[in-house]
């Protein structure tokens with residue numbers, strides 16, 4: 001009898017606790033990174049920094065590029081452009097009705113070299129697509145209805161499909177967007193300063209400021225902690241409740257057994273005194289294996305001869321069973337009483 005509900009709750013609490021701790025740690029790491037106020041200072045800071053460790057900094061500026069992409073659909077100018085096309089169609093299902101569904105047809109991404117510019121200097125950003133926090137703006141979302149060619153339509157119909165059209169979505173990182181980037185700063189041989197994913201450490205490209213990022217992580221850390229405490233408390237409650245029920249049931253069993261044994265002992269004595277022994281019910285004392293005697297636990301008179309559905313307990317006579325709504329041993333509801341026969 002394992003209290004699975006309680007155990008699951010406690011495991012969830014542990015997982016949430018770990019998540020909260022990791023968010024809290026991330027917030028601490030972000031607090032410790034070097035803040036660069038003006039991009040022109042970064043080159044000097046790099047000179048001064050210890051070359052052994054990755055120099056993790058946070059910078060902000062506006063997205064710019066010497067060769068921006070002109071978006072086909074939205075007309076925006078961007079440095080990262082992601083295009084997806086979703087085929088929308090109706091599908092004939094087994095139940096005979098049409099349901100709408102979609103499938104991703106193509107997904108394409110273009111990126112040109114780009115940098116952050118704050119008016120004082122430029123810092124190139126490398127590998128931003130893999131960074132945490134990057135959200136692309138939806139530049140355009142168009143739905144092109146599919147042309148109705150008779151042949152195509154018939155073929156689709158035979159396959160159990162009805163084409164509706166294609167939805168094209170263009171997501172862009174537009175030039176001029178103010179961004180904050182947290183990453184490792186490096187300077188190459190020709191003096192270009194770049195920021196990239198550190199081998200170990202935070203890499204963020206976000207619309208939020210560094211303080212907002214820290215506050216956000218802190219908020220999540222707190223939320224996880226509260227949720228973890230809540231789950232743990234509920235888990236312990238469930239376990240305690242089940243343990244209590246288990247103890248109460250054992251106690252009830254024990255009391256009933258004692259009562260039945262007493263009654264059986266009394267009867268054995270009176271039988272011996274009366275000397276003729278009421279053999280028809282065979283209720284003379286405990287059974288050979290030391291188990292409960294076969295006496296009904298309610299009237300303590302008749303031999304038990306009925307079984308309760310669904311709990312399966314056998315402890316009452318048919319007469320007493322007819323007055324009961326719940327099992328005297330386990331308290332579960334009785335939906336049916338089945339008479340048993342012994343030979």
Ligand SMILES: [Zn+2]
Pocket residue numbers: 296297298299300301302316317318319320321
């Ligand atoms: Zn009875």
Ligand SMILES: [Zn+2]
Pocket residue numbers: 308311312313327328329330331332
């Ligand atoms: Zn029962």
